[in-house]
Amino acid sequence: MEYKDYYKILGLERQATQDEIKRAYRKLVRKYHPDVNTGPDAAEAERKFKDVSEAYEVLQDPEKRAAYDQLGSNWQAGQSFRPPPDWDQGFEFSGGGFTQADPEQFSSFFEELFSRHPGFGGGMGGRRDYHPPGQDHHAKIVIDLDEAYRGGTRDFALRRPELDKNGHVVLRERSIRVAIPKGITEGQHIRLAGQGAPAMGQGKAGDLFLEIALKERPGFRVDGRDVYMDLPVTPWEAALGAKINVGTPGGKVELTLPKHAQTGKKLRFKGRGIPGKAPGSLYAVVKIVIPPIETPKARELYQELAKELDYNPRAAQGV
Known part of the structure; x- marks a missing residue:
């Protein structure tokens, strides 16, 4: 997937105000509109028209723009790109939806960042209540594996x-206290009633939906409710067998x-994975770990072992 520099597409600096973004968009969309480009360069003009529309879709919206800016300015247009893990954690979005542009016509870069994110779709859905509720907000939070347990x-x-x-995007920070249910897994949501946007008139405030992501932990991998952990053992434990005490997210266990x-x-x-109605x-x-050779005696023991066993693990390869 190629990175798109939306500021470069509109000919703007990253510090551009919302008014400057709007003026640049109007100028370029008139220049590249299909109705005024019918000659041999029509296909190229149409491509640029779509790029300009996509760039404006992101930069005109403070939420999408702030999320895009979070990726940083080190990427170059056309460079191979993949969003960093949990790039959007901690951002609170209102789910305001899209402009009149059709997001299905946008690039895979846009699709990866925005179209699948619960905070960027939907909106009010055309409601006409007399006292409409406030918009629901969405955010992603990252928890430790121990907290999931x-x-x-x-x-x-x-x-x-x-x-x-002045028309610049700024980030307002707020702190919230969250009760994390035992057994929650990656991708599940916690709903905080009334913690979204305030309503107009006598309507109820919107809710805040927190999507759960699990923090990566060295030596562990999570698949649904199943948990895989590296088990370091010595060569003699692996060869002779042993009873081993292991520290797991659910506490110490003894294994044979x-x-x-x-x-x-x-x-x-x-049943010792992440808890639930059907625990993982x-x-x-x-993972066999070789002790380091730090003394002459240790080297002597290794040499003696090699001589005594005379074992070639590559014999099946004919060497």
Whole structure:
């Protein structure tokens, strides 16, 4: 997927005000509109028209613009790009939807960043209540694997994009306290009633929906409610078998390592994954760790072991 520099497309600096963005868009959309480009350059003009429309779709909206700016200015137009993990965490979006432009005509870059995000679609859906409720807001929060196991309460800082009096996008920060349910998993949502946008008149305030993401933890991998963890063992434990105490997100457990265990072997603990009505399993994945040679005696022991066993693990390759 190619990175798109929306500011470059509109011929603007990243500090441009909303009025400057609007003026640049109007100028370029008239220049590249299909109705005024019917000659041999029509196809190129149509491509530029779509690029200008897409750039304006993002930069005219303070929420989309703030999220886009979060990616930073180090990317070059046309450069191969993939959004960093959880690039949008902590941003609070109102779900204001799109302009009259058709987002299905936009690039895969736009699609990856915005079209699938719950905070950027929908909106009020044409409601005509006398006392309409406030808009629902959306944000992503990142929790630790231990919190998914045990639950708990934490404070999170959310950043809400707004326009200042000069037309620049600024981030207003607020702190919220969240009760994290035991057994919550990646992609689930926590609803905070009345924590969205205030309503007009006597309507109810909108709700705040928090999408859960799990913080990456070295040596662990999560798949739904199943958890995979690296199990470092010594060569003698792997060869001879052993009873081993293991620290897991759910507490310490004792396991029996069978003889001749190889790297990659999985030992399953049913029901010790992330809790739930149907709890997941915990898989300890064997990883043989070689002790370092730090003394002459250690080197001597390794040499003696090599001589005594006379073992060639590459014999099956004919070498």
